[in-house]
Amino acid sequence: MPKSIAAQAAVSSASRPSAWAGRLARNRWLYLMVLPGLLYFLVFKYWPMYGIFIAFKDFQPFLGFWDSPFVGLKHFERLFGDPNFVVLFRNTLILAAYNILFFFPLPIIVALMLNELRQELTKRVVQTLVYIPHFMSWVVVVGIAYMFLTTEGGIMNELLARFGGEKINFLVSNEWFRTIVTAEVMWKETGWGTIIFLAALSGVDPQLYEAARMDGANRLRQLWHITLPAIRSTIIILLILRLGHFLDTGFEQIFLMLNAMNREVGEVFDTYVYSVGISQGQYSFSTAVGLFKSIVGLILVVVANNLAKKFGEEGIY
Amino acid sequence: MKTNDMNQPVVHAIFIILVALCLFPFVLLIMSSITEESAIVSNGYSFWPSEFSLEAYSYLWMQKAAMFNSYGITVLITVVGTFVGLLISALLAYPLSRRDLPLRGMLSFLVFFTLLFNGGLVPTYLIYTEVFQMKNTLMSLIIPGLLTNGFFILLIRTFFANSIPVQIIESAYIDGASEFKIFYRIVLPLSLPILATIGLMLTINYWNDWFNGLIYITEPRLFSIQNLLNRMLVNIQFLQQNNLGNQQMAVNPPMNSVRMAMAVIGILPLILIYPFFQNYFVKGLTIGAVKG
Numbered sequence: 001m002p003k004s005i006a007a008q009a010a011v012s013s014a015s016r017p018s019a020w021a022g023r024l025a026r027n028r029w030l031y032l033m034v035l036p037g038l039l040y041f042l043v044f045k046y047w048p049m050y051g052i053f054i055a056f057k058d059f060q061p062f063l064g065f066w067d068s069p070f071v072g073l074k075h076f077e078r079l080f081g082d083p084n085f086v087v088l089f090r091n092t093l094i095l096a097a098y099n100i101l102f103f104f105p106l107p108i109i110v111a112l113m114l115n116e117l118r119q120e121l122t123k124r125v126v127q128t129l130v131y132i133p134h135f136m137s138w139v140v141v142v143g144i145a146y147m148f149l150t151t152e153g154g155i156m157n158e159l160l161a162r163f164g165g166e167k168i169n170f171l172v173s174n175e176w177f178r179t180i181v182t183a184e185v186m187w188k189e190t191g192w193g194t195i196i197f198l199a200a201l202s203g204v205d206p207q208l209y210e211a212a213r214m215d216g217a218n219r220l221r222q223l224w225h226i227t228l229p230a231i232r233s234t235i236i237i238l239l240i241l242r243l244g245h246f247l248d249t250g251f252e253q254i255f256l257m258l259n260a261m262n263r264e265v266g267e268v269f270d271t272y273v274y275s276v277g278i279s280q281g282q283y284s285f286s287t288a289v290g291l292f293k294s295i296v297g298l299i300l301v302v303v304a305n306n307l308a309k310k311f312g313e314e315g316i317y
Numbered sequence: 318m319k320t321n322d323m324n325q326p327v328v329h330a331i332f333i334i335l336v337a338l339c340l341f342p343f344v345l346l347i348m349s350s351i352t353e354e355s356a357i358v359s360n361g362y363s364f365w366p367s368e369f370s371l372e373a374y375s376y377l378w379m380q381k382a383a384m385f386n387s388y389g390i391t392v393l394i395t396v397v398g399t400f401v402g403l404l405i406s407a408l409l410a411y412p413l414s415r416r417d418l419p420l421r422g423m424l425s426f427l428v429f430f431t432l433l434f435n436g437g438l439v440p441t442y443l444i445y446t447e448v449f450q451m452k453n454t455l456m457s458l459i460i461p462g463l464l465t466n467g468f469f470i471l472l473i474r475t476f477f478a479n480s481i482p483v484q485i486i487e488s489a490y491i492d493g494a495s496e497f498k499i500f501y502r503i504v505l506p507l508s509l510p511i512l513a514t515i516g517l518m519l520t521i522n523y524w525n526d527w528f529n530g531l532i533y534i535t536e537p538r539l540f541s542i543q544n545l546l547n548r549m550l551v552n553i554q555f556l557q558q559n560n561l562g563n564q565q566m567a568v569n570p571p572m573n574s575v576r577m578a579m580a581v582i583g584i585l586p587l588i589l590i591y592p593f594f595q596n597y598f599v600k601g602l603t604i605g606a607v608k609g
Contacts, residue, residue: 020419023419024419024420027412027418027419029495029496029497030411030412030415030418030496031412033408033409033411033412033496033497033500034408034409034412034413034424036404036405036408036409037405037406037408037409037410037428037465037470038409038424038427038428040405040464040465041427041428041431042427044460044461044464045431045435045436046427046431047436047444047448048435048436048437048440048441048443048444048445049434049435049436049440050436050440050444051436051439051440051441051443051444052436052437052440054440054443059443061443061447064447065443065447110335113328113331113332114332116324116325116328117325117328117329117332118325122329122332126332126335126336128591128592128595129336129339129340130335130336130339131591132339132340132343132588132591133342133343134521135521135584135587135588135591136343136525136584137524137525137526137527137543137583137584138525138527139525139527139543139546139547139580139583140346140546140580140583140584143346143546143576143577143580144342144343144345144346144580147342147345147346147349147362147577148342148345148362152358152361153357153358153360153361153362154361154362155345155361155362155363157361158361158362187338187339187342191339219324244432244433251528252527252528256547270438273437273438273439274438274532277438277439277442278438278439278442278532283439283443286438286439287437287439287440290437290438290439290440291437293437294434294435294437297433297434298433298434301433
């Protein structure tokens with residue numbers, strides 16, 4: 001339907017260009033409102049995209065973007081031939097998989113439980129309190145984690161020692177890195193993540209539950225037939241967007257948790273691009289790494305969105 | 318209703334544990350900041366320290382010049398960024414919510430495509446520093462990545478489209494009100510929930526940001542509170558070496574507790590303004606929530 005209307009509009013506007021111009025002129029104030037935001041996106045988001053082409057050049061700051069020599073796929077060949085590439089890819093994928101498996105479902109579960117709370121006041125108090133971890137910056141969260149995990153008086157190690165165990169140097173350990181990173185995300189973002197699901201849930205008509213109860217549906221059936229369908233599209237949209245950022249591992253957190261001892265499991269694309277690009281100044285190579293990451297993300301979004309549509313969901317575009 | 322109330326004790330118990338998990342680390346942070354340094358060294362961190370001390374805070378007070386400077390930077394970028402970000406987001410989202418606007422589809426695509434693809438860290442850094450000359454400027458703390466994003470525009474646009482009746486706008490139009498007048502006299506006042514929600518998100522993002530400071534700022538006078546804190550947490554020696562710019566300080570600072578005191582000072586203002594936003598919160602996203 002919408003397509004045919006758009007087609008008609010196109011036809012009528014093509015046949016009557018003056019009417020089209022008239023419509024543009026009539027809305028000039030609306031376009032003026034769009035202008036600052038549009039300029040922001042064009043200048044600060046789209047202009048940097050033009051910088052991507054240095055991935056195919058040997059960018060040297062004194063030569064500038066245009067005059068730096070063109071080298072074709074050299075940087076991509078170096079990336080794919082580099083043994084580090086496999087390590088980076090593996091570390092990034094595993095951390096992303098941990099995130100989707102262990103973190104992603106948590107806000108949904110907590111939101112569903114919050115939805116079960118019957119007293120408004122209790123619900124509000126709980127909500128207010130579980131949002132608080134989100135207010136801490138990663139610098140602070142990592143500082144808090146330090147108090148729990150350090151071998152010099154950290155709470156976990158004191159407990160281990162008290163029960164006769166060996167102290168574990170969590171912060172420089174390869175085995176614990178992913179667990180700690182995921183646990184920190186769970187602590188910081190679970191409560192905050194419920195907001196969007198609670199918003200979707202609050203749109204559910206209470207009469208639906210009333211009717212279901214009349215028909216003898218127990219709580220589980222209500223959950224299955226009313227609550228979950230109500231947030232299904234929200235879950236799918238967030239999952240698709242999450243897939244688009246599948247290889248984004250949260251630079252701030254990983255960067256702060258990373259040290260010489262756990263780099264082998266902790267180095268991911270984001271931190272690698274930072275250290276090779278910004279710190280060491282290998283601009284073109286790190287741009288190629290970043291571009292590879294962005295393209296994988298874009299492909300994942302398109303595939304996930306098409307899958308969602310195939311299963312009858314709305315998708316994001 | 319009876320069956321509903323049967324699971325309440327279980328749900329309550331789960332939430333008591335959950336809330337405790339959320340708050341304990343925060344309590345530990347505050348407690349550590351008022352623990353005597355020697356108690357941390359000998360007994361480790363603890364929820365109830367054996368010896369209390371405000372030494373860490375008095376140490377920070379001695380560094381007040383650097384502290385207030387960083388605080389000033391953080392407050393400035395937070396206030397300016399939140400205000401400007403909210404303004405241009407609302408201004409952009411409103412026309413996009415008007416179904417009768419020509420070119421609406423193309424404009425929306427331009428905005429939302431940035432959610433799926435971006436220039437990446439290094440090209441963005443190079444354009445911002447080489448072309449826009451942003452290194453070591455306040456602009457570099459306000460503009461990159463934080464001012465607004467496609468997701469905010471999407472939320473605000475959906476709120477406008479779903480919660481402001483078209484009839485109100487049309488009748489105001491017929492009465493001769495200009496588009497700008499309609500926007501700030503009708504649309505904005507009706508949209509306080511979503512504006513407060515996005516405003517809070519912007520405030521948190523600006524207050525807690527240290528990434529922009531990490532890559533664009535090298536001059537200590539432009540360090541935000543998070544950058545100062547990061548220096549202290551990452552590099553324990555930073556305090557001793559630099560004494561936050563106070564060279565006369567001869568005594569060793571109580572480092573462990575100072576770091577925690579600094580973190581407490583960094584969080585406090587956000588926690589304090591939070592209740593003022595909280596009322597609007599879920600309401601704001603209810604109607605703005607993404608539904609495709």
